[in-house]
Amino acid sequence: MIDVINLEKHFGDKNVLDGISVKINKGDIVCIIGPSGSGKSTFLRCLNCMEDPTGGQIIFNGVDIADFSVDINVHRRKMGMVFQHFNLFNNKTVIENIMLAPVHIQTQELNKAKRKNLLLPITNLFKSADKKEAPVAITTTKAQIKADAKENAMNLLKRIGLEEKADVYPSTLSGGQKQRVAIVRSLAMNPDVILFDEPTSALDPEMVGEVLDLMKSLAEEGLTMIIVTHEMGFAKEVANRVLFIDEGKIMEEASPEEFFSNPKTARAKDFLSKVL
Amino acid sequence: MGNFDVKVQRFIDIFIGKQAYLQVLEGLQNTLTIAIIGLIIGIIIGTLIAVVRIVPKYKLLPRVLNVICNIYVETFRGTPIVVQLLIFYYVLLPLLGIRMTGLEVSMLVFGLNSGAYISEIMRSGILSVDGGQMEAGRAVGLSFGTTMIKIVIPQAIKNILPTLGNEFIALIKETSVVSFVGATDLYLVFNRIGSSSYEFMVPYIVMAFIYIILVLIISAGIKLMERSLRKSDRRN
Numbered sequence A: 001m002i003d004v005i006n007l008e009k010h011f012g013d014k015n016v017l018d019g020i021s022v023k024i025n026k027g028d029i030v031c032i033i034g035p036s037g038s039g040k041s042t043f044l045r046c047l048n049c050m051e052d053p054t055g056g057q058i059i060f061n062g063v064d065i066a067d068f069s070v071d072i073n074v075h076r077r078k079m080g081m082v083f084q085h086f087n088l089f090n091n092k093t094v095i096e097n098i099m100l101a102p103v104h105i106q107t108q109e110l111n112k113a114k115r116k117n118l119l120l121p122i123t124n125l126f127k128s129a130d131k132k133e134a135p136v137a138i139t140t141t142k143a144q145i146k147a148d149a150k151e152n153a154m155n156l157l158k159r160i161g162l163e164e165k166a167d168v169y170p171s172t173l174s175g176g177q178k179q180r181v182a183i184v185r186s187l188a189m190n191p192d193v194i195l196f197d198e199p200t201s202a203l204d205p206e207m208v209g210e211v212l213d214l215m216k217s218l219a220e221e222g223l224t225m226i227i228v229t230h231e232m233g234f235a236k237e238v239a240n241r242v243l244f245i246d247e248g249k250i251m252e253e254a255s256p257e258e259f260f261s262n263p264k265t266a267r268a269k270d271f272l273s274k275v276l
Numbered sequence B: 001m002g003n004f005d006v007k008v009q010r011f012i013d014i015f016i017g018k019q020a021y022l023q024v025l026e027g028l029q030n031t032l033t034i035a036i037i038g039l040i041i042g043i044i045i046g047t048l049i050a051v052v053r054i055v056p057k058y059k060l061l062p063r064v065l066n067v068i069c070n071i072y073v074e075t076f077r078g079t080p081i082v083v084q085l086l087i088f089y090y091v092l093l094p095l096l097g098i099r100m101t102g103l104e105v106s107m108l109v110f111g112l113n114s115g116a117y118i119s120e121i122m123r124s125g126i127l128s129v130d131g132g133q134m135e136a137g138r139a140v141g142l143s144f145g146t147t148m149i150k151i152v153i154p155q156a157i158k159n160i161l162p163t164l165g166n167e168f169i170a171l172i173k174e175t176s177v178v179s180f181v182g183a184t185d186l187y188l189v190f191n192r193i194g195s196s197s198y199e200f201m202v203p204y205i206v207m208a209f210i211y212i213i214l215v216l217i218i219s220a221g222i223k224l225m226e227r228s229l230r231k232s233d234r235r236n
């Protein structure tokens, strides 16, 4: 689903990613681990072009999204992202956080279709009879879009047990609640994959579990996930692949069983001896 | 000073007896209109300039716009507002063949002028919003512009509300120069009352009081608004 080919990123003359190639398949749970400053976040942020790659290709659903000429916004809708510091929209309530993007994007598409239909009589004037276009069927309304998004958002909130928090602002939530809302905000877009950048490292220890549990249940449902994490136990249990990144390169790629019990490279051995 | 009560009596005769209060109300209305419309235009222009300043400058268009904004801001901050009023009223608009009343020109010029100041306020307001807000918006597939409008700018405005309030108060006080282009504001009305009675002391004192009361009311309004906004942060 994602095919990363020789990805490079440098900040000034600092080479942070040095030719990374990897294929992510549908249903993969990939955990990315590595020492601090090795380029894990940068790699993840390049995948949805939050940082523009300075070289290489990222083929996502058949399109090279590292190419500047593609409309990156369209592709990001299918590639969710969850941040270390949650980044819920502070000026929106919990349910608005979840509904905002789906409603905005569908409304935008609806308006586009309406505009096109409106102009159709004019554009058709200049086309020969067999090329005249029929109006796009408009099957929904703005109110309907909103109602659907709201229902979906409520269901997502129920899933994480926070339906009574729908109308509060994020500042009143605990860290674990914020991160779970952030995860379902991504889910509301029905993404093909979600990128997680250390989703639990800003949390108090007692809240790590609730977030990891939610991620586990998503994994069981077959959602594709790419997770930068320091939670080795979680990686061992949930991942089907582990990427070990150091100095901007993939040093090792293996199944979790193999990686944790029998690391190949000296660097990975060294790293594991420190964190385990 | 001995005949102060006579002066007061004379003022009251004109103010009530000759119904000068009607003119005062008109002047007050114009003062407020210029300040409010000026502030609204200023916020719109200021926000646009602030966004231009913040957009990444890889491409040519943002760079060109940035230069234009710089010239704009420097021009309006580098000249007194009276000069701007006179230039617009007597030079620029006649040259362009646009006819506007003194009141309309005042609203326009005060808007353009405060836009230059508000752009700096707004820029620092936008920069004070955590960068993660923009990233989160972009990550769900919203455009830079949409995220700015729906997420970042509302939070920026909230952060700079006290400063915007001060800008509004400054505008109200500065409107006292619009009589240069013939707009009837508080100053002009009281000046007229003074000249018709050959007595300026009481009218000017009353004028000063009206300005002070206006400013006090607005300050109180801003405080209320701030408080209710802060509450919305924690609403349960």
Ligand SMILES: Nc1ncnc2c1ncn2[C@@H]1O[C@H](COP(=O)(O)OP(=O)(O)OP(=O)(O)O)[C@@H](O)[C@H]1O
Pocket: A011, A014, A016, A034, A035, A036, A037, A038, A039, A040, A041, A042, A043
């Ligand atoms: N915007 C930037 N400008 C310059 N250098 C940067 C920038 N972002 C990251 N870097 C550098 O790139 C390197 C890799 O950073 P990155 O955040 O990807 O590391 P990481 O593996 O995620 O580390 P951590 O585990 O601490 O989060 C670091 O040396 C960092 O200083």
Ligand SMILES: [Mg+2]
Pocket: A040, A041, A042, A198
């Ligand atoms: Mg990181």
